[in-house]
Amino acid sequence: MSAPALARTERVETGAEVVPETGGRSDLPPGTPPLVALQGITKTFPGIVANDGVDLDVMPGEIHALLGENGAGKSTLMNVLTGIYRQDAGRIILDGYARDLSSPQAAIAAGIGMVHQHFKLVPAFTVAENVHLGWEETPWRASASVLEARTRALAERFSLKVRPDARVGDLSAGEQQRVEILRVLARAARILILDEPTAVLTPQEAQDLFRALRAFRANGNAVIFISHKLDEVIAIADRISVLRGGRKIATREAAGATERGLAALMVGHEITLRKVRPRRPGLPVSPEPVVAMEGISALDDRGLPALHDISLRLHGGEILGIAGVAGNGQRELSQVVTGMRPITAGVIRIDGRLAKPGDAAGFAGRGIGHIPEDRLRAGLAPSLSITDNAVLREYGGPPVGGFGLFRPWAAGRLARAIAAAAEVAVPSFEMPARNLSGGNQQRLVARRETRIAERVLVAAYPSRGLDVGAIETLLALIARLRDEGKAVLLFSEELSELIELSDRIAVLFNGRIMGTLPTAEADVETLGLMMGGQRQDRSGRAP
Template sequence: MEDTKEKQPLVEMIGIVKRFPGVVANDEVNFTLMPGEVHALLGENGAGKTTLMNILYGLYRPDRGTIKIMGRPVTINSPSKAIKLGIGMVHQNFRLIPTHTVAENVILNAPNVGFFIDWQKIHEELRQQIAKYGWRISPESRVWQLSAGEKQQVEILKLLYRGSRILIFDEPTSVLTPQESKMLFTTMRKMAEEGKGVVLITHKLDEALSVSDRITVMRKGRVVLVKPTSMTNRDELALAMIGRQEGASLQPQPGPRTDRPVLSVINLFVEGDKEELAVKGASLDVHRGEILGIAGVSGNGQVELAEAIARVRKVKSGKILLDGKDVTSFTPRQMYENGVAYIPPEGARTGVVSELTVLENAILKSYRYSPISNKLLIRWKEAAKLAGMLIERYQVVAPSINAKVKTLSGGNIQRLVLARELLGNMLIKPKLIIAVYPTSGLDIGAAEYV
């Protein structure tokens, strides 16, 4: 980081308070961002990190507090006002139109584009920015053709095209491969060298320590630590973040392994979304009492294999046996009724219905069965008891069971998905758990618990 002693902060947030029904998301929070620094905003799920930055970006208005941009008090009541002030934000879930090109996405709602669009000029400007940061995307490419890392580059390109000097990244590596994450961190450092201010919202200690100049730790809506990165360490950050050292929780004991496999996959062939073979002749056995890990670079058939076993994707050929019974033609509902729990990738997108409440999402799979249902009607009192138990056991931070899931943080949505799949029915106990990136979006404490 450049010497910032004589420099004016890009951002000062003073005494910020934000309340939601039943929750104080930000409690007298102070935060500063200097030019030329990467500032990591670290905390566990539901600590208030994203809420604070959503206030800076104009998505929420604070109940109390002051925001200064370059020393001037401002009121930011919308993202468009934030953009005019030079603030840009890359969200966890990309906000792009897949059928449009990179250039079309970048200029959408951009100022000073004009009625008659000079595509040649825009493409040339974008190519210069792309080359500057060492990216390989093309302005003419359709977004649906891009990898997750490349889509994120398009989001960053949107901010750069609008002249953003304050850049906020919300859990940016949650969908990236290690190689893509490394490239992103290189981009962040280059932006800081140019005098921009970068905020990295994360719950990953290694990320905060490797790329940032300064770290602010939030816990339960309050700032509990602010330090230069060079003057702190992993143990101190973990203690501030979750109140204990990593690995201090109770270590689970493995169950007895059985000789007969609970799952057998025999010579399985599965097609991907583009009708290409994603899984080619896979065979494996999983026994009770063991965890079978499937490793590999993202995009090499792991997700398609899991989806096929859970029966949410068609099998081209081969067999799937559950306790020796052929279930290759089963529906997802039949798999659930036979004791298969499925934790999908991107739980916030594919594991919940965002417009439904926490309560409704908690019973998405169990509403047909006793004690939640009497086969004609849902027993809402029983459903509320179940939802309350799931929230308590998995420490889901939510205003109430009647809050819409879309108001939860990504990490808390993942906790809810885990709770529903593993504990969501008192009568159907899972004997096989298919978990695809189950700790995605979770802080270190929750990941240890999983």
């Protein structure tokens, strides 16, 4: 079906209403309409006004960043543009024509592609099959080897490292994100929407992506770039628009913008960014490890070796950071430490007592909480209510349950308390957890898990997808757990975050520990070399 048949069009005169608010491409002929103009977009849900009369213009050849706190309406606005939601009021204009994007298919036909924060991949299919699924350029009767060769060529073209023959369900979150980006870039959309695209990329991979986006922009296309990383927004964007409470607050030139100024626009007041949280003077570290892993080896979901002879000791009153490029064993290690994954060799001790690997309930019962890498797949039951998800870890005991009983009123009260502590605004605790924004889902999971982390918190990329204010709150919570004498195992792709928070940093490469450094002796260059496979250890303590 042709694009005109999929999307009803109506010519709109170019005038003041479709001229960019500030700046934009200076080399465009006068009167050039925006590639996309959203005018007066309003979208409501029961009890929530997600978008309230939002105007947004994106010019040809522009990278336009979209900022806002979690729940500010960014994802909803983009879901309207991509045909997932239908706006209650307002109109969408592409190349000066009003378009009725009534479905995702209509949006794709109109040249709009989006990489979502929550992946839209088929876990049972290979990378190559996902890239080619539903693509009109997919060859008929193509063999697996042909699809894999085409995918490999696309990956090289866009500088995105993927394994074409790997099953998507076996990939880490970082690897899946690369597949999503590759799938959309391959379709040559004219308007590319990226929702937190670098959340699981290394700095080098992010730079490769930025080069691809600049080449995409140079051909007259447009990018809408949603990110909470203010430094990279300033580096990649031409203009920046800020949403707050469902309304557009401002549009600014990226040139001359500052992180502090953008953060203030997002939250409505001045905010201190990246506050260092050093150890409190005299804070003791437990002489004996709370968790001791000795010679741990484990397989991944495909039955292939993922961890090799891992030995780590985690002490109370310290944060042990884990650095490494995505896909080097982080997911498997976090699952071993929380009892979710069996091991093939080695032993684990909690407070000096042997633990049974693969017994997640037993590990939780011994005071180990877990903020998982993928909140939707491993941290939440998306179809269950927010109440059910908030109390998920406390069904078996008072006040919610125990002795075969379940107390709904107690569950509701506890869920409201957890949501309030997490600063998550919930219009209805009976609505499915999937209806929360990604950042609010993360905050809810984090608060729930810290309640059961009486001895250890395993935090896998806890700030992923959070806005600047929420990141500050969460990192302060992690530092407070350490100060209370609890042990924290912190996984992060942000080296600055690890250096800021950790007492020691261990580096994973190909499922092996390259070394453990005291944070005082760690720097980005040294850690980067270790992430590439160079061994080094100056921990002063058994790794």
